[in-house]
Amino acid sequence: MIWYGGDYNPEQWPESVWPEDIDLMRRAGVTLATVGVFSWARIQPAEGEFDFDWLDRVIGLLDDGGIKVCLATATASPPPWATTRYPGMLTENRDGATRWPGSRQHQAPTSPDYSRLATELVTAIVDRYRDHPAVAMWHINNELGCHLTYDYSDRAAAAFRTWLRARYGDIDALNDAWGTWFWSQRYTDFEQIVPPRLAPYSVNPGGLLDFRRFSSDALLDLLRMEKKIIRDAGATQPLTTNFIGAWPTTDYWRFAEEVDFVSDDCYPDPRDPESFRHAAFARDLMRSLKPGTPWILMEQAPNAVNWRPNNAPKAPGQMAALSMQAVARGADGVLFFQWRQAAAGAEKFHSAMLPHAGADTRTYREVAALGAELSTLELPAPGGEARVAIVFDWESWWAVDQPDHPAAFDYHAQVLGWHNTFHELNVQVDLVRSGGPFDGYALVVAPSLYLLRDADAEALTAFVAGGGSLLATPFTDVVDEYDRFLPGGFTTRLGPALGLSVLEFEGVLPSDGRAFVWDGVSYPADVLVEAVRLEGAQVMAAFAPTDQPGGEARPALTRHAHGSGEAWYLATMADRAGRLAVARHLVGRAGVEPVVAGLPPRVEAAARGGVVTLINHGSAPVTLPDRSVLAPYGYRILHQ
Incomplete structure (x- = not known):
């Protein structure tokens, strides 16, 4: 079974819209909705106060419509009341400036207040929904480290020193590892160490490397914290957190060890003629992080994004071609950000499965066509194809x-x-x-x-x-x-x-x-x-x-x-x-053979078990070695 759907944010819309959402989801072949990713403020309007009535109704509607739920833990963006009451949750950049709320992911990974509040939130969510028949999987946080990985505050400095003590044991071992006789950087106590803040010139390379290790580990600790809460509460559904391709600040080899399946967010630029190759790299990485286990494409854009300086739309058929590329390279789920296009906020120009113009649009028609095709597709688990x-x-x-x-x-x-x-x-x-x-x-x-x-x-x-x-x-x-x-x-x-x-x-x-x-x-x-x-x-x-x-x-x-x-x-x-x-x-x-030999330049072939998928990533039809024609952005699945 290939999961199909996307992020669903019903709290951004009046409740009168929700039944229409469910109806149009069913018509589009949606089988899975990711709910609650940025719902902390709606679920918890104040410390110690939770409102689940609206979420009960949303999950109930999805369940009645035969749509399963990937339930998020909602920890990705603390609400204003939290950072106002606990300003120590905020991070600082290299020159000591505070990163303020008003965007998202502004919390410090090492903040005890954030950990405590997140623990209370996740515990309440899991206790309420762990046995709900609609909940098929858990979504921990969101794109950990996407905007903020490095915190240079005094609180982060204290956590960094704790991490260094655990790694080296004593200060002499650290000095030896970092080569601190150079430039008179010799430390006599761990308390003298600070993160690699703004400095007159180059900082110690060993110290900078360890700070990057520590920062990745701090995010990994948050993943482990939420995972433990979910499992200790008795929830047995598989859990994941969405990766971001080959993200520079987080070691996904280690993150993959903590999740039941890997998921990825991938946004290739339609204007880049090589973007389909870059996307293939991300797909192969996701498959490789947890060999033999299918992964899920958790986010992609149905059409144009909003965050590049100039946002090209996907050509007709290109969305389906890139989606099938993920499936061919090991994905058992094709999801989007997001279901209904936002009416306000920074991502209101980001395309959605259901655009503002409604169902009578190319985007929705292509989404529904792909959903119908995926509903009948079954493929073997990936693994062992590459030599x-x-x-x-x-x-x-x-x-x-x-x-x-x-x-x-x-x-x-x-x-x-x-x-x-x-x-x-x-x-x-x-x-x-x-x-x-x-x-x-x-x-x-x-x-x-x-x-x-x-x-x-x-x-x-x-x-x-x-x-x-x-x-x-x-x-x-x-x-x-x-x-x-x-x-x-x-x-x-x-x-x-x-x-x-x-x-x-x-x-x-x-x-x-x-x-x-x-x-x-x-x-x-x-x-x-x-x-x-x-x-x-x-x-x-x-x-x-x-x-x-x-x-x-x-x-x-x-x-x-x-x-x-x-x-x-x-x-x-x-x-x-x-x-x-x-x-x-x-x-x-x-003695390594191509999956298929003699293909035209922009046609790729990917093997998954005994199934080979051919995809034309070009805007013109191409003739294949067997003399058949593959349409622009067309694909063909061959069962060998």
Whole structure:
């Protein structure tokens, strides 16, 4: 069964509208409504006072209409009475300015007052509805960390110090990890430590990395808190919290461990011709976070959003194409934000399943058509389709996203670029942690895995020794988990498998004209060029001799046999053409086949069990290898 529906906010409308909502939902094929996400002020008008009568009627109407409820815990946005009475719930930015109410998600994750009030709210909601037959699942908070992850207040500083004490035990261990003899930063007591607030120049990189870890953990603690309340109350329905793709501030590998199923909010830009590839990356990440378990697309836009500087609508059929992309890549639910378009507030121009103009609109007709199609669709659980994996590590992202490196680059963009490459080849890909597991994969790609733990290096090395193929790209295996260099230089852990050592980094710009040559073809070398020392590796491609001081050719792409497998190293950041050349070669050597070969450029193929879905993400019809025609934004489901 594929769940279908979206966020429902009946408190924003008079009760006379609710029966019409239910009727139009049924006509659109809605089977699930997410209720209560931003209802704290309506449920609890004052401290110690709860009003559930209206919510009883809403859930009852949905139940009578055969529509199940994904019931939110309503903790995403504290009402004004709460922050007025407890101003310590508010956060501060790096320069000490308070972030005031009037928007949403203004609460401090480490605020005891917020935790206490949220606990009372969630307890009351779960006690009332845990046995309601309409409640099919629980929705904890909303997009944790979307707007506020980092709080620099004194309260956050105290919580940060508590976190550091638990991590390091004593101040000397912290000083050693952060390298605080540099710039006379040596601490003699944990009480001297503050978050990385506005400072005259660069702050300690180890301290900044730990603050990002702490901040992600603070949000994770809120998820765990609400989960415990739900389970301790005896509620047995599955629970989730909605992720936001590859969100930079929250380590979703750890968050996924706490939910029964993953859910995601995804808003690709219709104006971006590559947005369908970016969306595919988010879908594959969601499927990979909890292997073998279907996930839910919790939010998407039926048409245009409101929050970009210029908001393009989705073309006719594009919404269905992107929805089917999620299903093809493991989703068992297609939901939207939101059901009825808001009449007021910051998101009133955000499209909805039911626009202001009503049911006689293209948007509603497309929503209803998709609902009818999904109502008859049944697919096997995802898992085991991909033979290629890409390492995606939040802590490397946090460590790379700092100043004072040989060259500034976007870690997420590097991972996305490699995913886009395999997507263009129609080779199915999973995302994996840096420590695996790597079972079942023929090829693992580790883009710029800057921060590497010893255990993860051992797992990658064992994968190669056991017969796998590994591709590492520049700025890999540079520092340990504390962002410190190790004795012996760079690539000290993966070097034996790679058959080389990285000696130096050179920042390069496109105007430098650097390139590497492989099989007679020249490809741009961008951002970084590394000087490597061969220690058994074979040179497969070299930097163009004219690019190098003294005119000598230097290794750019290497191959090294290690155990039963082989490890490849690319010593620069390749562009699309360079990535495609490397990826084609490696999947060929590894015996990895595309899901479907020979497809036109904007047609993707995704496998889910024995089912293959073909989707045309272009605005023109295309001819498939079997000579059939796929309409613009059309899709076809093939049962093999």
